[in-house]
Amino acid sequence: MVDAASSLGIDKLRIASAGIFLELRERLVRHRELGYESGFEEPDLDLRTDPARLMPGVRSIIAIAVAYPSKLKGAPVSEPGKRRGILSRSAWGEDYHQALRRRLAKLDEWIKERVPGATTMSMVDTGALSDRAVAERAGIGWSGKNCSTITPELGSWVYLGEMLTDLPLPADESIPEGCGDCTICIDACPTGALVGPGQLNAQLCISYVTQTKDTIDERMMEKIGNRLYGCDTCQIVCPVNRKIDVRHHGELIPDPEVAKPLLRPLLAMGNREFRETFGGTSAAWRGRKPIQRNALIALGNFKDKESVPDVARVLREDPRPALRSTAAWALGKIGGEEAERSLTAALAAEKDGEVAASIGKALERV
Template sequence: MTCVTKEEIKEYAYKSGIDIVGFASPDCLFKYRDLLKDRYENGLNCNIEENDIEKRINPYILLEDVKSIVSIAVSYNIVYEADLPKSAYGTVSRTAWGIDYHKVLIDLLEKLRDFILSKCNDAKAVLLVDNNPLLERAIAYNAGIGFYGKNNMLINEKYGSYLFLGEMLLNIYFEPDKKVESKCGSCTRCLKACPGKALIGEYKIDANKCLSYATIKKGYLSDETIKKLGTRIYGCDTCQDVCPFNKTAKRVTKDEFIPRGLKPKHDLREILSLDKKKFQEVFGPTSASWRGKNTIIRNAIIASINSNDKNAIEPLKSLLSCENSYLRGYSAYALSILDGENSLPYIEKAYINEKDEAAKEFMKKAIMMIRGEVFEYNER
């Protein structure tokens, strides 16, 4: 007889605020080796993904005597309606509303681990929330948390796909839960709605085309991506927003995920004017802070272009002399579109003083656009 049962673990988890719990075998990821190899060989993975396949499928690297994986899911489909600002705004994915979910889920996993250790003195546990390269959704799928949607998101029939996932590796054996097969049927709404055309087939994604990835990708983006980003500041929820399962999913009341300093539709001028202190106040407590201030400001510059925000002109002029080179370049590009000839003297002055070649090239493009000249190179 085991020191603690699955039922006891699930009961404690549900009482502590975890919405779904499942159990998977530590060997459940080995079957994805060929899939990952195919993705790498065909260039479908983005540069923030781990390239070492073994690290993505082998939990024994993290816990040598692991016998089970406990998978948890917490819904962030909160009861909340975002206010529409009076000025131009940038949109923030639901994943960054409220307190950073990594902290929330680690806290829940620690409580669950302590409960298990109180029953099992010799138990060993490793807690994971996005802090490792293991295939998190694949673990959840094999633990019966939900099924794979055609958008590659994990979908639970009750809670939909707005789920934060976490895992606990244990050296205690539990019978794995049964997998749930796809219930998407003939629905292709997510494939049709994807603004980046990243969903290149059913259950197949080119991560490099995903706009959620574009919002965290550093440096310059292509002109095509700039247009597609719209007003996105962090993340993209489109493929989930159109999913029928999310239309009927259970809404939850969780104070942790209620937006505070960072709003779902946040004033662009405030973001464009962020200094380090203000960035920490607004973005610091959320999961959107990890890529840093400059990438967020770059996205706000792009959003100001796509929303034709004339109120952004003065903050953009200030950014022409900021410390970051690619923000200087992007500001010049934005001013050429929003302010045209009026900003030409400011851009030309910045161009003369610019030392960074990439930023200088982008400023040159801005100047040529204002003058009506052709600039052929559109990849940044």
């Protein structure tokens, strides 16, 4: 099976036992007690840690990893009036959920051609099991201090998936932890979300915050910078990841204009255009609202005066309070007479109390 992995588009394939993930369950309980969950996880901890609850009769888990690019070749320049945001590398190219499901489907065919009666169940990211816990048990990589699975050959620039099966496959051994005394990722985290080695407070993680849909507090907006979706800081600084840029999967090669899009056009983008532009990426799953809110934040952080008319239009016309509040903050950050006039006019017309409060704060800043 390992020998066939490459022909199936899989970069690493290893086998894990299907026993309960007892240590993981203990960590998840502590994580919940501390309030570190994002809310995107499967809430049932038994489903997250006991493969047999998902597939009765499971005897083995096949873990796979597929490498993705870490460098944006031909990246367009961000400049005044034409400022750009950035998607995290996990959202470059084709939606990895689809890319990995396609590979797992091929693996399923490969197995059933040889063992017709085999039972399988595949998962990628949205399944109940922890992809990282499975990968680490199987020896795909070790658990990094940045909470990523780090492979010796490909760094942490890998997508993970798994297949449960009733086949009694020999399990591979896990590999030793390779971070040593290094704490570069923890030190570099913009918000302190990495509260300790392998311990993440998702509520502070920019990757999580950029995917939420509501207003964001001012401190976090300033930390987001020009990130439209996700955050790669803890992976970029990782010494293991240096110089690794795997580009042999064509569908995962990013379009620079999608990975690093112009910000101002995003503000007026409708649902149809959003789907046409971003629908094939993993950044589309939460819809356009978070991306547009984050574009407003980025323009504010850039203090891009040329964008004031576009931001003011959102403040004046957008029906979504969270975007109007964010637009007010952005205008306050940008400053200048035009921004002040727009804020003053909007305050006179605004009927939402929270938005009006945001406009008032922005006027104080101006």
